[in-house]
Structure formats: structure tokens, C-alpha cells
Amino acid sequence: MRANLVCLWAFIAARNSIAVNSIDDELVIPNETESAGSADQTCSILKSSNSPENNTYTVGKKEREEPEIVEELEIGLDGDTKINAVLFSNETIIKYPFGEELTLKPLPRNFMLASFAFELQSNNFTVGKTESAYDTYRHYTVFPKALSPILEYTQTRQLHLRFTHGRWDAESWGQLPHNGTKSGGNGVELWAVVEAGSQHEAFENWIMLANSLSGLFCSSINFIDVEKTTYPVSSFQPAEERTIPIFNSSNQAYLLRAALANEPICTENLTPFLKLLPTRGRSGISSLLDGHKVFDSNWHSLSIDVETSCNGDTCQYQMEENIEMVFNVPNSLARADNPIPKPVRDSDLQCDESKPHDSWECFPLPQSKHTNFQLSKLFGKKILGSNLISENPSKVCAQVSDSWTVYVGIDDDLFATDDNCFTIKNDQLHDIHLKSDNTAHLKECEDVPLFVSRSLTGYGQDSGGLRTVFSNPSNESVQAIYFESLPWYMRLYLSSLKIESDAGLEIGDVIKSTFYLPAIDRERPTHLEFNITIPAETTLALTYQFDKALLKYAEYPPDANHGFEIESALVTVLTPIHYEMRTTTLLLSLSTPDFSMPYNVIILTSTVMGLAFGTLFNLMVKKLVTIEEADKKASAKVGLKAKLIAKLKKLKGKGDKVNQLKKDQ
């Protein structure tokens, strides 16, 4: 059996011996006489053993424009048979499952949302085939090779990662893009569906996943631990239309979630995002993305969603990557013109002329409603052609009202379309021109179904409170799930839950069901999920109290006085529309010890002990005498002091005598 397997191999091996002659510092080059064109090599291709001498080569013309031309070679063999060895064929058009789109949406007050969306799919892989099986080969084309092994060895079936920073002004900008499902709270947020035999195993996989992602995205995701991880019950649920494939039928799927509040997000997080794309930021719309510009925005969100979908035993990963940001257009343009801010010349000042104005005093006019700018100025670069690998060429769309005109600029030509969507073609440089006479006239922003804000109340270092205000502006009642995960050092009293409402609502009217998993010190965070209904046009507030726990000496972070970031709460609106939003993060200040105190305590205690011991020791070792004896001894021993005293007394005595004499006289 084995002999047959080896047969082919050994046969080839016996005929060839690769000789390596020269070795330089880094590379070893096979002997050049052996390296190319020997028929021994082609024998293995053609699986015949003809003599090498009479090979003739004819190679087709190399003209890249002609699609039919193939580099080919014909090897004349002993007889008349000719076998064509085609090295590169181009009969089929190669396309990969990849799509990218950039959406530009002007927002009120000269803001603009730029939303980059990428979609890609992995190659198929078969469930239940071990990697080390002899005929198992994993192939990667567009799906990132860096991500796939992580998902496999942690048995992750769904992965959702969010990097978000900034404030989304919901009152003015309306709904978040993608109904809020693609943006997290301030900082980093991660949730995943992990397949495992037990919750313990799921948690181990989860920690492994977090550590691996931490390395991949250059971020502190590895700080996710048992204190931060929750198992959401009704929030973060995978979309219903997708079933989660379970590879081993004795296993279960576990949903785990954790967030790192206010984790700084920077260029080093964007670079891995670009590296995951098959275009690597070198072509297509991703060529616009530059850390300096992305993180200069008022709000930005980077997200990745990977889902596993299976058809029988054949599975594949589907990945969506979104990079979204909101610019203040005038500010960004000004910064592009003038990277170092300088005061405006007085001649360039636009002052409100109805008010007093001179070189020192100026009330600025409201911002101009006219705008005319190019995307290349906003991002610092032009779009470097389309992605060439996908069926769908890269696309740029602008969602604007009639007051705006949008052109695509290729070289010096400008083109416009009816729907303001442009297809990027080939590898030419593209630029988008946006022009408007009335920047305030925009496409209608969709209203947010619910406003939520959360804040800390109370003062002092031993207790506090949380107050969450829900406000439903619409005339429909809103049903939602409120999810909150609080660290264990906020000792929550659910009994103190109160409702403040002008409409006189009771808790039972608002909170339909509660899931509450109390925290365990250093082992579990507080996990709270409310199923709430907010009646139409109502504002209400939920408050509850908590105690602040004392941390151990070593549990304080290096900047202990900064306070502790509390992650944002999630509100998932179920009706009337599906929408997700998050509150802002909070900064909780705990009582922070004076860190030199332990040493002070040591010193103080030691001193007391030293004093006690000294007294005891002296009692036992020193000589005990009565006072009389001591006095006697002191008088017997005439010391220097005694002599001095005696002399002084003498002097005094003389003086007294003299005085007496004087008095007498």
C-alpha cells in the first residue's frame, strides 16, 4: 500500500537530484544548469519519460491586449505527439466574492457621513475534516487568512467587533447608519457566538479569541476577562433568519459579549482593518482611508461582522467590514488648506455687519450655505481605480437632495448620473465633486424612535446612583430591551429601582420583564436586561442606587485617580422599527487610597512594637535601684554637673552676701 504511494515520488526523486552549490548570506540558489527547462522536470508534469534532448519550444506572442493569447510551449517528443503545456490560461474570467461601496451623506450643519462598506466571502471548507488529513488543504483568496484560523480554533461561529469613538448627535443627524447595528459604544465592543460543550469551554475559547484579536487589531482586547464578560439573554441575538451551524452535535452555541469602555482607537487599529481587505487599501475605495483623516473626524466607527453559513457539510464565512465617519466639512477643508491653524487675516474675516465690527471686534456670520469641494481634499487622496477582483466594481453613492450636484471626475472630465451613484472603472484616478447652493436642504433624516441618556447621580465615595432617561418623541409606543453590564465594584440595589415620570407611570407599566444576574466580586459583572415599553410622547427616568466597593491595593490601575470607565448601555428597539443605540460611557470615581499608606502603616506599627519591646527589654536588662539609692549614688559621685552647680551656688552665695552687705549698709 505504502509502496504504491511512494512509487511515483521515489521515481521522480531518483531521476532528479537538486544540487545546491552557492550559498550567500540569505538565499541559496539551485544550480543554474539544473534550474530551468530540463526535461526531467517536465517529465513530472507530463508523466512520461521521454528523452530531453529534442525539445523544441514555440511561444505565442506576448500581447497583453489580445485576450486569446496564451503563453504556451510545445514540447516535441520522440514521436509526432505534441503536448501543450499551458502555464497560464485565461479562458475563464476570474471573479471573487467581494464588494465595496462608499456612501456619502451630507448631514445638517455642514457635517457629512462617509460610510465605507466591504463585503467578502471565504472559500468553502468542509466540516469534520481535520486539518492534518492528508488531502485537506485550506485555501484563502479574498477572505483574510489572518482571521480564519482564529475563528476555527476558537470555534467561533459569529464574530462581531466594534471600534467606535465620538458622539453621534442623534437629535440633529437622525438615525445611526445601518440602524445602529454596525456601531458600538465608545471604545471597543466584542461579541461572538462560540460553539462549545460547556459554558466553561466556551469561556476558554472566548478568552483565546479575545487574545488573538488583540494581537491582530493592535488593541487591548486581551483585557477582556471574567469580570467583563456577560452572556446576553435577549440583546445581541443573532439575526433570526440565520441559523448558527453547530459542527459537533453534542455542542451548543454560546453568546458572549464584553466591552472596553473608552478604549482609545487610533491609526494602528485602522491598518489591520485595511490589511484584512483583498485590496489592502491600495485600490478601490479603501485607497481613500488614511488614519490621519479617519481619526480626525467627529465620530467614527470601525466594525467587523463574520458569520458562518453552511450548506450541508460545506461551510463558508461571510464578512462585512464597515468603516464610518462623520466629518465637519468646513473644519476638515480648512485643516487640509492650513494644517497649522493660524488666525485669519482681518481682511478675510466675515463679520456680521449689523453689529459693531472692526479689526479687534467681530461677530462672525453664520456659516455659508454654499459649498463646493472635492472628496480628494477631504481625504487627502483620490480613489486609485476600482477593485479589479470582483464582479461588482467599486461604487460611490451620494445621498443628497436636489440642491446638491455631484460629479465624478476622471482625469479632467466630469460626469454625472441620475441617481448620484458612480461606478469606479479600471485603474484610473477618480475624484468626487460635491457642490451645493443650500447645504441646509438635505435628504430627510430618519427620526430616531427613542432617545436615551444615562448619567451618574449622587456624591461621595461610598455610594451613588444611575439615572437613565428614556424619551419617546414619536406618537407610537416603543418596545425595547435595555441591556446594561456594570462592573462588580458598583454594588447595585435593584430594590432601589424607581421611576420618575410626569405622566404618573408605574414601574410595572414600563418594565415588562427583567433579567438580573447579580455580580460576584471579581468573578462576574452585574448583568441587567429590561424589557421595556415606552408609551408615545413620554419621557421617563429610571433610577437605581449602588454602593461603591473598595478595591484591593493591586487592583487599581496606574492612573487610579482618573476614575473607572463604565461601558455604555445598549437599547435594542424592537417595535416600531429595529434599531440599536448606545448610551455614552460613564466615568465612575472610586475612593482611591493614598498608595504610600501601607508603608506608613508598617512604619507606625513597627515603631509601636519597638517601643513596647524596648521598655520590656530595659526592665529586664537594666539595673533597678530605689530613688534614695540613686540620689545617694548621684551625690557620692561628684560629676561635672555637680561641680558646676556647687560653683554656681558658691558664686550665688557670695553675691547674696554682697547684696546683704549693701542692704545692711
Add this chain to the structure above:
Amino acid sequence: MSQLFLRRVVAVWFAAIYALIGLPLWYKLTTIYRAPLPGEYVSSLRENMHADVHVVVPVYVRSDTYKFPDIHRAIQAQADALLRSKPSTIDWSLQVMPAEKNQTLDLESDYVLTLVLDDFTGYAIPYDSKETVVFFDDTAVLSNDVPFFAAQTLIEHTFAAEWTHFSGSTSVQDENTLDIDSEMVISYSPTMHLSLSLLTGDGRPVAWDIESTLNQYFTPLRRFLSPLVNFTVDTSILPFNDLNLGSLHDVQDPSWQDLAHSVDLSELSSINHYREKNVVNLAIVFPSPEAGQLAFINATQDRPWQSFMVPQWGALVVNKEALPDNARITQDYLAPVIYSFACELFQFLGLSSEKADLSTPYTTIDSFKRIMTLKNLEQGVETLWSLVKLTNQFPQMSVPKRVLADVERAVELRLQAVELINDPKQGNEAIWNEALRLSNDFVQVCERAFFHKEMVQQNFFPQEHKIAVYLPLLGPISVIIFTGLIKALREKHGDDAEDHLNGKKSLKFDSDKPLQSEDTS
């Protein structure tokens, strides 16, 4: 007893308790735990690296035509003499045994020497078994040359690898260790990852018939190598990465050195999240059309690429021309690349040096197993020795119990492996596989012991901290005790007489008082 004497005794007692009980107790309670490692045993192991190893390989002799009743003894004697002729790093010998009549020999697992009567003398080693065929003629029988010839064939050809590595100790620096380190060789581990990448300098779409090529040409190799090393394989297409070869375009007549200096493998090497410890790479690189053709590549029409080996990394296949538009790389292109890579793979594994060919893969792999087992034993002992040296050099470093347990386990594993190797009755393939597995475990356990994280962590905890924390307590107490002692000792004897009187008085006084108070009460 004089009062001074009593006071002195008390002071001395305090000082004695302080110095003899207090200090040792304090020291004992505050020192870092250091498990007692078998340092001497490890260093003796290292000094006489393979002293307790004696590799014995059983060989069965059979003869088809003539019956030689004592041929195995004669061959044994000749083989022993031949092996003695060269100084050996590792003791090894053949155990020549006659093949019993009813014994069925498995040519794929046992070494068999077959003597065949022919018109000439010669030998043959088939590539599909572990049989050695020695041809002899009648004159050889008459002149009694057959045993010597058989012994020579066995040692110099069938066991050529052992002959060079175990006996032919050419290394000057250390006679005790095996030298199979070529600069190419990727350190051995039982599972390895193979990463094949297709790199293009631009973003145009490319495809390759890699699955079918690998299934046809690489699967047999994986299966064949599986007792030795198991591979996991992935392939990927990476656009926009030409390993910085484009920069060579401007260079006039670039040399190999230029190539070596400008190739940038960082991206290929850094994005790996493989579970295997060792990775072998194959990168097929096409320059971008803008970069133009790479003039230094010695390419021909049917083989437009040249292969380079990067030490301990893998193979680099550099193409002269950019890919045509919309190209699908066919099996015709890939098969020679995979073949060439497979040959290089043997070098990366250390299975063959540049000269050796794989005409006898069965015996080569078996020999490689033996060499690797011994190399592993060596490597593990070196790791243990480093651990012992490290703990000796840093007296402040903690040595947890776990490390001790690992070291003990490692020593035990080593003994098990050595026992298997030394047993002359067991020499078949399964035993060597087991020995290799044990030696792999040995290396792993040794490394786990060495890289225990607590050892390093504790090393950064300075000893001064201990002094700083305890000084406020120990300082005053020491001062009190010792000044008290000195004072008591320095008190003059002149005082003693007086003290004696005074003492009596005071004692009397003391004893009077309670009496008085008793009276009053």
C-alpha cells in the same frame, strides 16, 4: 548569683534568640521558594551526552540458495569491527540475526539482508522497502568475503545516514553532540504548517489550480512523511505584495546579494496564527507590470521562474515576468514548482543535504527518525542544562514546584526513550516511532519547564523591597538588643561589689514592700 551576671545572661539570651531563632526564621519565611532541581544529574548528562545510549538496530539475514548456518555471526563480527574502526559520537551497532524458517518478515518494517547468488558481487537497495540485497558469486564464498561485503553494504549504504552522523564525527567544537545543523534546517517538530502563497505585485485577479495540483502531487508526500511529521497546509492569494522586488527594477544588473537585501518577508511571516510551532513557507511571486521584468531571473520559456531558498523560512519562487491579464495558473505551471519545493522541503526538514538524493526513502526516513530522536534528546538536555544554569546564576529567582515536576518528568521520559533505543530485541519501526514521540514529548516538557512564567516574574522583585519593609521593625529591635547587650557587658566589675550590696538592699527593699503592703491590707 550576682545581679550583674543575671542581667548579662538575660541580655545574652535575648541576643541569642534574636540571632539564632529570629533571624533564621525571618529569613526562612521571607525567602523565595526554590525547588531543588537535580542540577548535578543534568550537568553530568550534558557532559556525557550520549553515554547511556547505545543504538541497536536488528537486521535479519536470509539466504535463498545456500544455507549459511553461522553467517549472522560472521557478519556481526565484521560489522562490529567496521564500526570500531571509526570514533563514534553515539554508540551504535547492528544486531544481526538469522531469519527463522517460519518467520514472516515484513519488508516494510524490518531490516532484511537477502543474500542472492549471482554472477557478480554487488548490492541493491529497493526504494519501496527496507530490504538490502547483496549479490555474491561462488568465488566470494570460497574466499570468505561474503560476511565482510554484507557488513560493509549494510553500514555504508543501508545505514549511511547513521554512519555519517553517529560515527563520522567531523565537528571540532564538541565531540559529544550530533551535527546535522545545516543553516537551512527548520527545527524539527512533529507537526508543521505549510503555507503556500501566490503573490502578485498588483491587484488584478489571479486564480490557480492549486487544489488539484496539491492533491495529485503533494498528498502522497504528506502521507509518506506522516510518521515523521504531519503537515497542515493552507494556500492563499495575496495581491499588492511583491516582497519589495519591484524596487530591484531600477537597479542595474542586480545581484543575488541585492535580492537578499531587498526581499521583505515581514508580511508573510507576521500574519500567522497557526497552532503549529514551525512553519515552512512557499511564496510564488509575480512582479507587477509597472515594475517590469526582473532581469536577473534565469528563466526559460517553460520554466519562467527561479527558486530560492531562504534559510529557516522556506522557498521563494520568483517569476521573471508579470502575470498576463485575468490569468489562471495551470497545473502545468504549478507541478514543477511543487516538485521543486518538495525537494527543498526535504532540505528544510533536514532529511537530505544538498548531495543526498532520496533514492531510498524508506531507509532514509527511518534513519532520520533515529537521528531526530537522538537530536531531540540532546536538545532537551541542553534546555535542562540552561535551566539549571539560569537558576544558579540568579539566586533571587523563584523555582516553582511545577518546574521541578516538569524536570522530573523530563528525566523520566528521557530514560524511557533511552530504554527503548537501547533494547536490542526491539528495533522495528513502531518502536522507533514511539521513541521519536517520547523524545518529542521530552523536548516539550523541557521547554515548558524552562519557560515557566513565574520564574522570570519573580526575578524582577528586588531584594531591597524586603529590607525596606522589614527595616522599621528589625532596625529598632536590633539596636535595642545589641546596645543593651554591649552595655551589660561593659559594666565594670568595680561596680559589681557595690552593686552586689545595693542589689541585696534593693532586693530586700523589693521583697519588703509586698510584705508591708500585705501587712497593711
